């Protein structure tokens with residue numbers, strides 16, 4: 058609750074505490090926390106997993122199995138301390154939705170900091186700004202009702218406040234899948250088959266377009282891939298994904 062109060066103060070334009078170390082200042086996340094925890098990583102171009110070999114452009118899984126995504130970029134690894142920040146954002150400090158815009162701004166601040174140091178991420182953000190459509194990964198309506206909002210939508214709205222074609226109604230999630238992080242890769246992909254569709258009445262708007270899909274976290278790219286599959290079926294020509302954090306396992 059203390060952090061919720063700080064976030065409300067921040068949204069009122071007052072100095073607030075860093076989202077990580079809680080030291081007071083003007084930034085949503087202070088420069089020493091960014092320096093310590095948000096160093097750029099070399100990542101696979103189609104799933105954003107961190108790669109140790111800087112000469113490699115794609116990971117083994119993407120090279121072997123291919124990817125429905127044309128590109129995927131992430132600001133940070135889904136690890137300490139960003140995992141806790143995302144949990145607070147997702148559940149808005151246990152349901153206090155007043156804190157939610159300030160929490161979204163923290164993620165955007167970190168994303169912009171990462172892009173200032175990582176040309177490939179900066180290019181991806183520029184490309185997203187020029188894409189025909191930009192859309193959050195849809196939540197199932199029941200999940201959205203439980204949570205009170207779609208965190209991917211809150212994130213993308215703050216990341217691209219001026220995008221003229223930010224739409225959350227073109228892609229629908231029609232299957233409510235359980236939390237899948239602990240399931241094996243094949244099971245996750247199987248469970249997500251048919252989880253998304255392009256909204257039938259507007260599917261014609263997608264044909265031949267370039268879309269940027271945005272999510273807060275990619276634990277794996279199973280969800281992004283299932284969403285992308287539905288967009289491909291509607292004739293989308295290029296699909297680029299942007300996530301705040303990417304887990305460091307396949």
Ligand SMILES: [Zn+2]
Pocket residue numbers: 075076077078079080086087088089090091
């Ligand atoms: Zn800090």
Ligand SMILES: [Zn+2]
Pocket residue numbers: 101102103104105106115116117118119120
């Ligand atoms: Zn990959």
